[in-house]
Amino acid sequence: MNLSEKDQLYNWHPYTQHKTTGLLPAIVKGEGALLWDENGKEFIDAIASWWVNPFGHSNRVIADAIYQQLTTLEHVLFGGFTHNKAVELSEKLLSILPTNQKKFFYSDNGSTAVEVALKGALQYYYNQGQKRTKIIAFEDAFHGDTFGAMAASGITFYTEAFQGSMLEVARIPVPVKGKEEQSLKALTDLVATQEYAAFIFEPLVQGAAGMVMYEAEILDKLIAVCQQNKVFTIADEVMTGFGKTGKTFASDYLVNKPDMMCLSKALTGGTIPMAITTFAQEIFDGFYNDDVNKALFHGHTFTANPTGCAAALASIGLLETQQMQDNISRIHAQHLAFAQKMKDHPKVKTTRVLGVIFALEIKTDSAESYYGNMRMKLYNFFIQNGVILRPVGNIVYILPPYIISTEQLEKVYSIVEQAVEMV
Numbered sequence: 231m232n233l234s235e236k237d238q239l240y241n242w243h244p245y246t247q248h249k250t251t252g253l254l255p256a257i258v259k260g261e262g263a264l265l266w267d268e269n270g271k272e273f274i275d276a277i278a279s280w281w282v283n284p285f286g287h288s289n290r291v292i293a294d295a296i297y298q299q300l301t302t303l304e305h306v307l308f309g310g311f312t313h314n315k316a317v318e319l320s321e322k323l324l325s326i327l328p329t330n331q332k333k334f335f336y337s338d339n340g341s342t343a344v345e346v347a348l349k350g351a352l353q354y355y356y357n358q359g360q361k362r363t364k365i366i367a368f369e370d371a372f373h374g375d376t377f378g379a380m381a382a383s384g385i386t387f388y389t390e391a392f393q394g395s396m397l398e399v400a401r402i403p404v405p406v407k408g409k410e411e412q413s414l415k416a417l418t419d420l421v422a423t424q425e426y427a428a429f430i431f432e433p434l435v436q437g438a439a440g441m442v443m444y445e446a447e448i449l450d451k452l453i454a455v456c457q458q459n460k461v462f463t464i465a466d467e468v469m470t471g472f473g474k475t476g477k478t479f480a481s482d483y484l485v486n487k488p489d490m491m492c493l494s495k496a497l498t499g500g501t502i503p504m505a506i507t508t509f510a511q512e513i514f515d516g517f518y519n520d521d522v523n524k525a526l527f528h529g530h531t532f533t534a535n536p537t538g539c540a541a542a543l544a545s546i547g548l549l550e551t552q553q554m555q556d557n558i559s560r561i562h563a564q565h566l567a568f569a570q571k572m573k574d575h576p577k578v579k580t581t582r583v584l585g586v587i588f589a590l591e592i593k594t595d596s597a598e599s600y601y602g603n604m605r606m607k608l609y610n611f612f613i614q615n616g617v618i619l620r621p622v623g624n625i626v627y628i629l630p631p632y633i634i635s636t637e638q639l640e641k642v643y644s645i646v647e648q649a650v651e652m653v
């Protein structure tokens with residue numbers, strides 16, 4: 231039996247109906263933007279392995295930092311102790327985050343980062359003795375798969391089975407072009423009830439929805455409405471963080487800064503699972519009290535794992551190099567040229583570009599669902615042609631690692647073009 235066959239015997243994969251899914255390619259090596267399977271087939275990782283890996287697979291700089299840390303202090307509990315790497319990373323974050331972000335809570339993944347933000351908002355009001363127990367989110371949002379994060383995500387067949395058991399969340403329209411006023415009005419009506427603790431959003435780009443984009447200007451207005459009504463704002467930058475939008479954080483495009491931010495995915499350059507929820511001082515102060523029962527009751531065993539912190543420090547170091555910033559600009563320019571080329575194609579409905587994110591919507595007659603025929607046809611075509619892309623329904627998006635070469639990216643475009651012709 232090869233690896234793919236053994237895998238099928240033992241493993242349960244995410245978002246996978248195993249009855250209708252065949253053998254999965256078994257990856258045995260990665261370098262830069264490339265991956266190889268057990269048969270030697272090469273793939274271009276055009277989505278940076280679910281948006282986590284901007285600096286390339288098996289990156290030496292991060293690997294060395296991890297090795298150093300593993301042989302100095304691999305882990306220590308963060309309850310009752312601290313360590314140099316968490317202090318160093320927090321100092322680094324202070325210098326690159328919006329200046330209102332002052333306190334950092336470590337956890338393990340994007341969903342836990344969101345849980346901590348939601349609990350931070352809800353318990354803040356509980357500590358004050360105020361009844362603000364509900365959350366506001368965008369329609370079609372994605373904030374993760376644990377219960378709080380799932381509650382804040384859009385209602386789809388992903389979350390339908392659990393609807394009876396969730397936090398109360400009100401949803402407002404995404405303020406895409408033409409829907410700004412509708413979104414603003416819906417938010418204004420909700421916050422007036424004073425029942426809401428927080429508004430959570432994916433700033434400027436809704437990743438899992440298919441790279442749906444909206445402007446910073448309207449988000450600034452939505453945040454202002456929340457600020458006037460004491461509703462905390464949570465920017466879920468799990469996808470957008472660390473350069474994806476062309477700035478370090480999507481929130482860097484905003485005038486009105488969020489009260490909390492959720493970071494994960496590219497935080498450690500795609501090496502060690504880690505996340506951070508960042509807080510404005512005011513929220514921390516709502517827990518700072520002589521009463522021990524007002525502490526934030528949340529924690530994870532691997533909180534602030536030193537090896538993860540070392541990986542994050544090395545990753546942020548790479549992001550800050552001129553070479554990496556040049557890569558981001560180059561990819562952005564290449565994306566714009568490709569969007570220009572494809573936008574009037576008879577089969578293309580629309581194209582979108584922000585930073586290193588490119589998306590293209592293919593025209594469809596019917597409302598084909600996420601698992602529709604077109605999606606499967608596209609996905610299989612990409613995999614056969616050695617390009618890893620995961621279309622969302624009729625939307626094909628590219629979110630490459632920043633170190634992808636011009637030629638590799640041109641190859642990805644060429645396969646996307648062929649796919650558009652094919653469907």
Ligand SMILES: *Cc1c(COP(=O)(O)O)cnc(C)c1O
Nearest residue numbers: 339340341372373374437468469
């Ligand atoms: C991926 C993602 C999450 C969830 O992160 P996990 O590490 O998969 O739990 C949350 N929010 C956004 C915006 C994401 O893209």
